Amino acid sequence: MRGTLFIVAAPSGAGKSSLVNACLARDPAIRLSISFTSRPPRPGERHAEHYHFIDAAGFEAMIEAGDFFECARVHGDWKGTARQSVEPQLAAGQDVLLEIDWQGARQVREKVPEAVSVFILPPSREALELRMRKRGQDSDEVIARRLAAAREEMSHFHEFDYVVVNEEFDTAVDELCAVFIASRLRRAQQAQRHHGLIEALLAESTPASD
Numbered sequence: 001m002r003g004t005l006f007i008v009a010a011p012s013g014a015g016k017s018s019l020v021n022a023c024l025a026r027d028p029a030i031r032l033s034i035s036f037t038s039r040p041p042r043p044g045e046r047h048a049e050h051y052h053f054i055d056a057a058g059f060e061a062m063i064e065a066g067d068f069f070e071c072a073r074v075h076g077d078w079k080g081t082a083r084q085s086v087e088p089q090l091a092a093g094q095d096v097l098l099e100i101d102w103q104g105a106r107q108v109r110e111k112v113p114e115a116v117s118v119f120i121l122p123p124s125r126e127a128l129e130l131r132m133r134k135r136g137q138d139s140d141e142v143i144a145r146r147l148a149a150a151r152e153e154m155s156h157f158h159e160f161d162y163v164v165v166n167e168e169f170d171t172a173v174d175e176l177c178a179v180f181i182a183s184r185l186r187r188a189q190q191a192q193r194h195h196g197l198i199e200a201l202l203a204e205s206t207p208a209s210d
Contacts, residue, residue: 001192003090004183005112006030006097007105007160008176010120011150012075013132015166019120020099022173027180030095033085036062039077042137052082069111072103075149079104095180102156109159116183118176119160123167125150 010016024032034048038056047053054062059078062068069087071080081098089096090112098108108115122128128150132143157163162179166172183189191198 001093001189003092003094003096004189005086005090005108005115006095006180006183007108007115007117008097008099008120009102009105009117009153009160010166011122011128011153012146013128013135013150014120014122015131015169015172016099016120018169019164019166019172019176020097022169023177023180024097026173026177030097030180031089032097032099033081035079035081035098035100036068036071037077037079039075039079070098070100070104070107072101072107074101074103075146081108095184102153102159106156106159116162116179117160118162118164118179119157120172120176121154121157121163121165123165127167 008016008020020032024030034050034052036052036054036059038054038059041047041050041053045051045053056078059071059080062080062082063071063078067082067084068080069083069085071078073079079101081100081104086096086098098104100108102119105117109117122131125147129143129147132138132146138146164172164175164179
């Protein structure tokens, strides 16, 4: 049985990574695909754990070689998902989660129309700015640029199957996990997963002998 591809996208500062990590801790059946990026690591980020960090030239060489399942330029830097991180795992029945932006999500839906997509929204623009500032990693100029970009990113929420508002963290985690669970219970998935059971339940009964 083929695995399910989950997409989670959000504007910078909406708490996407924290929500995804909390859900993955609850649901070990989903494997997170680690993206590639051409930007340098932020404080506390580790190679192959948060991202695969490579320079722009290396990233563009991978694009030329057709190595990416999806890729896009985000805030001036390249980000992308390697084909090897997705296609073999889905074929083997493994559920895979992509933590990507709306541009990458659009590319993925073209290749995998049955992918399940979720967009994370902040409870307000003020909350979004506060979360960006709490990181303590960006200048006022960078934050202003990210806030302007966030408005454009959030305008694409309607392209996604589900929307979660990250106002109260634990509630948002519950809602995101509920999407994963409900997706596995769709009729087509259950019909494949429980093929033998359904055949047995629907089989005509043999009359009992006297």
